[in-house]
Amino acid sequence: MKKLFTIIIALTIIISCSNSDTNEENSNNSPFTIWMGQQTGSTGNFSNLRWMIVLPNGKYFNQLPTEGFINFSENQTGGTWGNFTMNGNSGTFTNQYETLNVNRISNTEMEIVGYTNHIYKLSSVNGLILSGKYNTIPNWSTIPNYPYAPNDFQPMIEFFSDGSFLDFGAFVINFTIPYQYPDRAPGIGTYEINNFTLILNYDDGRIITKAFSGIFNNPVNSSSELVLIGGNPFYNN
Numbered sequence: 417m418k419k420l421f422t423i424i425i426a427l428t429i430i431i432s433c434s435n436s437d438t439n440e441e442n443s444n445n446s447p448f449t450i451w452m453g454q455q456t457g458s459t460g461n462f463s464n465l466r467w468m469i470v471l472p473n474g475k476y477f478n479q480l481p482t483e484g485f486i487n488f489s490e491n492q493t494g495g496t497w498g499n500f501t502m503n504g505n506s507g508t509f510t511n512q513y514e515t516l517n518v519n520r521i522s523n524t525e526m527e528i529v530g531y532t533n534h535i536y537k538l539s540s541v542n543g544l545i546l547s548g549k550y551n552t553i554p555n556w557s558t559i560p561n562y563p564y565a566p567n568d569f570q571p572m573i574e575f576f577s578d579g580s581f582l583d584f585g586a587f588v589i590n591f592t593i594p595y596q597y598p599d600r601a602p603g604i605g606t607y608e609i610n611n612f613t614l615i616l617n618y619d620d621g622r623i624i625t626k627a628f629s630g631i632f633n634n635p636v637n638s639s640s641e642l643v644l645i646g647g648n649p650f651y652n653n
Contacts, residue, residue: 448471450469452536452538453536463649465480475497476497481494482626483626507519518535539633539636544609546577547575547576549652550573550574550586551571552571568584572584587646588602603618605619612627626645628644631644641653
């Protein structure tokens with residue numbers, strides 16, 4: 417299997433970026449609010465999630481745009497638009513397919529009437545800087561049968577506190593031919609996070625954007641153990 421030695425060496429020449437490690441002061445800067453929760457019967461399964469992206473005018477979209485929110489608008493396709501209303505501590509999400517009644521538990525948590533799983537307001541990630549190796553395989557650093565050597569192509573991306581990254585193949589489909597799809601290929605570059613969007617600027621000129629968030633209403637910090645990239649769980653452990 418082809419190794420990443422040349423990529424790792426080249427990483428040392430990445431231009432550093434300067435960003436804040438905290439996102440609390442930016443918590444009100446997003447042009448929308450995102451609520452998420454697990455679908456009925458999917459406790460512990462982060463591949464089956466419920467999404468509500470709520471605009472200031474009360475309209476909401478019921479799917480996560482996996483490529484991020486740079487061009488997000490009321491013209492977004494791939495899901496269903498509806499209306500969200502709130503009266504005191506009671507509210508309703510309504511679209512052409514369903515009506516969900518909700519009760520506010522706190523500013524960041526609501527119960528859906530008739531359902532076990534709650535929905536949670538995502539914490540802001542604006543300006544977040546990450547530090548660590550994020551892999552799609554849970555417990556990847558401790559399981560005895562992890563199938564990849566340290567420098568193999570694998571479903572992992574490493575973020576550095578200087579704003580650079582090393583993509584080992586986080587978006588690769590077939591690791592025996594990692595450059596089969598150039599737009600998904602491994603590489604190095606710099607990153608930024610804004611409006612729930614991870615922007616990866618590769619040194620070969622590519623720009624990949626992915627939706628980015630934490631889980632539920634849990635605050636996200638530089639070493640969070642679990643984040644969602646493009647709606648998929650990535651584990652830092």
